[in-house]
Amino acid sequence: MTDEEIKVFIEGALHYFERVTGSAAAVDAPYLKGDESVALEYTGVIGISGRHRGAVYFTSASEPLVGLLQSFGETDHGTPNQADLVGEIANTIAGNARKFFGSEFLISVPIVLRGQLDEITLPRHMKTVVIPIQWRSWRCYLLVSLHKNPGLLDEVLHRRRG
Amino acid sequence: MNDVATEALPLKLLIVDDSSVVRRSIERQLKMPKISTILQAANGREAIEMFLEHRPDFVTMDITMPEMDGLTCVSKIMAIQPETRIMVISALGDAETAIEAVERGANEYVFKPFSESELNQALRNLIEAPQ
Numbered sequence: 001m002t003d004e005e006i007k008v009f010i011e012g013a014l015h016y017f018e019r020v021t022g023s024a025a026a027v028d029a030p031y032l033k034g035d036e037s038v039a040l041e042y043t044g045v046i047g048i049s050g051r052h053r054g055a056v057y058f059t060s061a062s063e064p065l066v067g068l069l070q071s072f073g074e075t076d077h078g079t080p081n082q083a084d085l086v087g088e089i090a091n092t093i094a095g096n097a098r099k100f101f102g103s104e105f106l107i108s109v110p111i112v113l114r115g116q117l118d119e120i121t122l123p124r125h126m127k128t129v130v131i132p133i134q135w136r137s138w139r140c141y142l143l144v145s146l147h148k149n150p151g152l153l154d155e156v157l158h159r160r161r162g
Numbered sequence: 163m164n165d166v167a168t169e170a171l172p173l174k175l176l177i178v179d180d181s182s183v184v185r186r187s188i189e190r191q192l193k194m195p196k197i198s199t200i201l202q203a204a205n206g207r208e209a210i211e212m213f214l215e216h217r218p219d220f221v222t223m224d225i226t227m228p229e230m231d232g233l234t235c236v237s238k239i240m241a242i243q244p245e246t247r248i249m250v251i252s253a254l255g256d257a258e259t260a261i262e263a264v265e266r267g268a269n270e271y272v273f274k275p276f277s278e279s280e281l282n283q284a285l286r287n288l289i290e291a292p293q
């Protein structure tokens with residue numbers, strides 16, 4: 001991923017928190033994920049296909065999700081709503097990125113995973129960028145694994161030449 | 163004395179989004195006394211079933227949903243009842259998708275995450291615009 005592409009997701013995450021809660025979040029310097037686990041209690045996963053392939057993950061502990069639900073005016077802070085929200089956050093940040101990547105940046109519906117995740121949920125053959133997000137006293141993470149889809153690019157170039 | 167409840171027109175709104183948190187948030191933020199009935203659906207297929215049963219006047223429509231996406235659902239609703247006014251509320255931030263939604267029959271497009279004032283302004287546009 002390029003710096004410009006990483007910036008798209010940083011801005012997407014900051015925009016989300018600012019818009020929904022009215023209070024700004026901050027991000028620490030993004031880094032390439034190593035062997036350590038960064039998965040927290042709830043993880044929303046969006047699959048990416050089209051001109052790019054990969055995934056966008058938003059992972060959070062319960063407390064910030066309760067805080068966000070309160071910002072939505074939601075009084076039911078139970079597990080189903082926390083799971084629903086973590087998927088919606090991943091979906092919104094990934095969807096907003098189409099402003100930069102274009103309509104061939106295809107996003108899946110969210111999949112929500114609970115609990116500390118095994119590394120099997122991250123694509124091993126792709127580099128994953130971790131974006132730490134600080135909101136109030138809590139830390140969440142946005143993880144992005146993104147590669148250009150060479151198969152589709154070749155097809156597009158072939159069509160243009162043809 | 164004016165009574166909002168008795169003056170309200172019997173307008174029906176269908177909120178379609180796969181997130182129940184978002185559906186309830188939209189319902190809470192609406193400040194439209196003209197709307198007497200609010201229905202909810204979690205995907206396009208469910209929305210079509212509710213649409214056929216209740217024939218709402220207005221629809222808010224997410225795009226990325228399981229079973230049937232929102233753009234397909236907009237086309238189907240337009241085929242059933244072309245005078246229905248539809249506001250797409252989606253995270254998809256590219257102009258092409260917004261244009262496609264309008265070409266399929268949507269009247270308004272609001273980007274997620276939205277503010278309460280944006281939502282209500284778009285809904286006012288939807289309700290008050292001439293047919």
